[in-house]
Amino acid sequence: MIFSMTRKRAYNWYISLVAASCMVLYGYDASVFNSVQGSKNWLSWMNNPDAATIGSINTAYTVGAIFGGFFLGGPCADYLGRKYGMGIGCVLVMIATFMQTFSPHHNLACFLAGRCIIGIGQGVALTAGPIYIGELAPPEIRGKIMTFWQMFYSVGSFICFWINFACTKNVPQLGEWDWKLVVIFQLMVPTLILALLPTIPGSPRWFIKKNNNIEKAREALLKVRDTVEEVEQELLEIREAIEYEKEAISSNYSALWKDKSLRKRMGLALVINAGQQITGQGSLNSYSTKIYQKVFTSDSQIALINALNATFGILFTLNAVWIIDRFGRKFLLVVGGIGMGLCMIIVSAVETETPSLANGSKSEPVGISIVFLLFLFIFFYKPSWGATVWIWTSEIFSMNVRAQAVGMASQTQNVANAIVQQFFPIFLDNEGFYAFYMFAGINFLLAIFVWFFIPETKQVPLEEIDTLFGGANHVAQGQEVLAQQKGARLEWEGDEKPSAVVEDVGK
Template identity: 75%
Template structure:
């Protein structure tokens, strides 16, 4: 078994979480693929030089697929088939779509568009299951640190893509049409790796109990990633009690998202901050940075290098969240990040719009200053609105609705991105860098929203997090329900005053 290769169970816990986090590499790579290939002369020629409207439509095609996959497929697959099946399904669809894009017949932009839709569906499914799995296997004390790698791996995906694109750009003459096809095909690497590694990691113990009350399977999964049997039994009991309360007092189905006031509040907050993540300016930069830099730099190779360095610094800056997330908390990072991002956008706009442009291009000094400022923006964004939004979203929902709620909330990112990406190319063309003042205002508004409305969730167990949002403590309420069932003859043994870890061995529902 894979767990036997690791020196400690905590290490195997990290390994299992990182396999799931690799799903975010798919997103990071694909979000950068189109940014890279649209700067390729060979790609433009292959598809008969698509205009600005078609450029926006190709991005929209991906986003529509991701929204459909996340809203309608991600939650049901994760909840009814399992978190690991959800990740595997997403990877398989990404592989199929990659071949469709790379081998689209010359001039057949429809095939390329179809691949973008399918890859969006695949990622919508994988990006629902991945963060849920990580949250459900991670102990509260390090859940924030582990989830930080979810965003870190987004940067890893961008890093791989942009450096592959830079290498292909340097040899574009020799490669011909393969200068963009190679960039697309490299996307096969990570989904294949994930499919190979998924069988080596345990299933979600919470999913095992939620679907069929498979307590032994849940126990075996936890025994691989928790240090002591006492921890395993205590966690099993908390899961069991929380699920019992959710089933009896709220609803075991997705309708709880509308029936329960506390869940409605969480869903609304999650929808806002996930949409906000994409209107900070980062989503647009990641997709259209090539178009932005073309207003300052004339060299295709130079722009590819800047994008590659941007992705490299993205990895370094995201690591900061590992040290900050469980020390300062989610709320502090979101507020501080929004303020820093807003200030960067104001300065970026001012530097570009208030400096001369001899021969229609900015001077080298201005260009270097803008690149530096964009990197500072990434410094603020990655550990805050990059990593923290995913962490907060994956941990605030109760088990009965977690799959559907995370799928809906995370795909709100794509809804917001769909709107911004559709109008941004025209906005940039007509208004230039004045467009970035809009992002500055949005960032400041987001900071205020988080300060006044978003509660702190650091180091709270998943089963007890409802109380923070005005709901009941599902563990304590579920404990009372189990006790009542015992008195009614529905539970096979008496409740005792022994520690939780030893009590659970005998608390089983009679058949």
């Protein structure tokens, strides 16, 4: 089916892209620390931290993100609203950016604290953003719109790495600002998001769930749906689903362990979100500078490769726009896992089975081959385990637990990342590219897991997705609950009328 681009459909894209900009924060920050590790001025400013300390700096960020996502993201999005969740996250990112940029000389503690706070901010923002998109995007284009969520991660990396490349070309003039400029430019996107948040509507599902404010929900939907009939039908479905969840399951987070279907969804979401980070992409994001230092000797050459990697990442993620709703989520995850596994095997073999030059680097043809293979890896990763994991996670949970569940599942990425990133730099120093054989095995296992356990959610309305996981259809069950409530109300009114008539006759 072909959908014309109406004015309201275009506005739907606009508000979704504003929310997706939260992912730019993540992409930029994941690349910031990768970039500054290549700066001799940063190393000197921070008193030349060793590999274990470098791992601890990454861990400080992930601990903050885990705390923000598990304990703050859901409550902020549920009690204050999706827009406030995004806004609070942006403010924390801005505070932490100043802390990192102006860390005192040889004061690693201030920089570490900034990394932790920026993690908290992103944990909050990255919980609210995909929920907002999922709740306002029409089912038929939800996958396409959510693709931009992952693409904006690449946009963040793109901005950061090109700024870093420019700084590496001007180190003598910039001095210590060769790394401080890279860090402080992180203020740009959260400032833009805060300026644009007042121009987008709140979530209609949140309005009904929080205060049963049907008029506010109707007002929000009228801005993004083409007909009044669509609005009224969606409002009815939302009310029915929420009513059923409140009456038959639980209106709070306890449903995550009370409801068998939700427990199953939570388990699957935890696995694939953790899987996203142990594909090898998390290590490439954080340590590509250290990885390429084993192949190349020029800092500016490594910075250029990182910048080109981020540029191609944007293009590769855009592939998901036209295939996510055509082939489905499951197909992409399986093909992506197999493709990434093959890339990791080949890149390991190329690096470990070829001789090194006298200066420790590789010959130019070998270096080019390794860069090509790592670019091919992100060709498979970006539309599959990059974009699709976020799309699938934001779709599968019912309204009563969606914010908390998405926050917990998405921050499982950082739990896995914290574990891998703590030992990976040491593993890389000791074993070199043999480390990538581990990622190859993980990717094949992930593809097998998806094939057997992950159901397809392509173009399924959010209120009806529960049936895919063995749960009840919340819309159909909600119809019965509302009908019973209506019948009880009519019966009560019928019982009241005779006495009122008698009283009136008596007068």
